[in-house]
Amino acid sequence: MWRELLHIGRHPDSRGYRRYAWTGADAECRAWFRAQAESRGLTYEVDRNGNQWAWLGDPSAGDAVVTGSHLDSVPDGGAFDGPLGVVSSFAALDELRARRVTPAKPLAIVNFGDEEGARFGLACVGSRLASGQLSLPQAHLLTDGDGVTLPRAMEAAGYDPDALGPDPERLARIGAFVELHVEQGRALDLSGDRVGIASAIWPHGRWRFDFRGEANHAGTTRLVDRHDPMLSYAETVLAARREAELAGAVATFGKISVEPNGVNAIPSLVRGWLDSRAEDQATLDTVVGGIEKAAREYADAHGIALDVVRESFTPVVEFDHALRDELARILGEDKDKDKDKDKDTDLKVPVLGTGAGHDAGILSGTVPTAMLFVRNPTGVSHSPAEFAAEDDCVAGVLALADVLEGLACA
CATH class of the missing domain: 3.40.630.10 (Zn peptidases)
Known part of the structure; x- marks a missing residue:
């Protein structure tokens, strides 16, 4: 067989x-x-x-x-x-x-x-x-x-x-x-x-993080003039690791979608999917809440709009x-x-x-x-x-x- x-x-x-x-x-x-x-x-x-x-x-x-x-x-x-x-x-x-x-x-x-x-x-x-x-x-x-x-x-x-x-x-x-x-x-x-x-x-679930910025030319746009959602996303990935490690849980951004997805273009949208799991509900809530809080702080710092959607959850x-x-x-x-x-x-x-x-x-x-x-x-x-x-x-x-x-x- x-x-x-x-x-x-x-x-x-x-x-x-x-x-x-x-x-x-x-x-x-x-x-x-x-x-x-x-x-x-x-x-x-x-x-x-x-x-x-x-x-x-x-x-x-x-x-x-x-x-x-x-x-x-x-x-x-x-x-x-x-x-x-x-x-x-x-x-x-x-x-x-x-x-x-x-x-x-x-x-x-x-x-x-x-x-x-x-x-x-x-x-x-x-x-x-x-x-x-x-x-x-x-x-x-x-x-x-x-x-x-x-x-x-x-x-x-x-x-x-x-x-x-x-x-x-x-x-x-x-x-x-x-x-x-x-x-x-x-x-x-x-x-x-x-x-x-x-x-x-x-308990475990999947959350979608949508970071919306402004598309622009990668070669001509000054760093200080950019609203680059990739920066907020990258910082959020690192925050997920820190929050999970502190709580004894796991958190993973394993899937990402980028628009317009060009090598020489600053993204207008970075969409990342978070998978997080913990031994109990309270710990999971703490981890995901900490990740979202950090993501919103990073997004605000870079002039990025952020939407977080829970796509699935199993207690x-x-x-x-x-x-x-x-x-x-x-x-x-x-x-x-x-x-x-x-x-x-x-x-x-x-x-x-x-x-x-x-x-x-x-x-x-x-x-x-x-x-x-x-x-x-x-x-x-x-x-x-x-x-x-x-x-x-x-x-x-x-x-x-x-x-x-x-x-x-x-």
């Missing part, structure tokens, strides 16, 4: 992946998912928001155990973020069949659409739509860099944009959702564990404690199954927080959700250098199979 996916959407120069929503690469990934489902005799369906589902058992029976992740990528992303969870889900099902396990509950594997938000600027579009966290009017306003709206992109890919919207009946079928993901950090590498359990997702997500503890019990028992003495195994599998957003976090307000992480030896993510060793990936598959067996056969 892994080899079949590796070439899809891979850029020949960067060697990273460009699997953007509702593009040709996305269509290839979706065709792969359907082929995997049908080759296993699973019931395949696509919901009203374009999310793909593969069912073992009767979906209408309810209390289903669902696993999966996403197949799209960030620009020049790595091979593991998302696809590892989907591939591992099919592999875990194969493992259950090899064990001759007969689930008492329906099982399903899902590929959520447009998780990364690389094309339309909003993460987790498929799961947000399904859970009602993204309204139809809001969805219709999402536009890519070429001016193509989300509905038109879906229509061009062969889907019905008029069907978009909340899907409470489908989500009501789910008793538990467990997402496996490559760790986007080095906690497991530092602890020496192959697999971990998520405790929570940090802290505490994963379902009962489900998280059940995962710890299942995996703890697995680690101790060959030991003679009885002991409390709840803490045998490391539990860690994450600053990265996931579909599991979006769904957590609607259904019980949990996450498993697979060790990433470098901690690098959203990069072609993203990596997980094969034996760690296999350990993740076996852990997921244990979890699915424990939840679906109870």
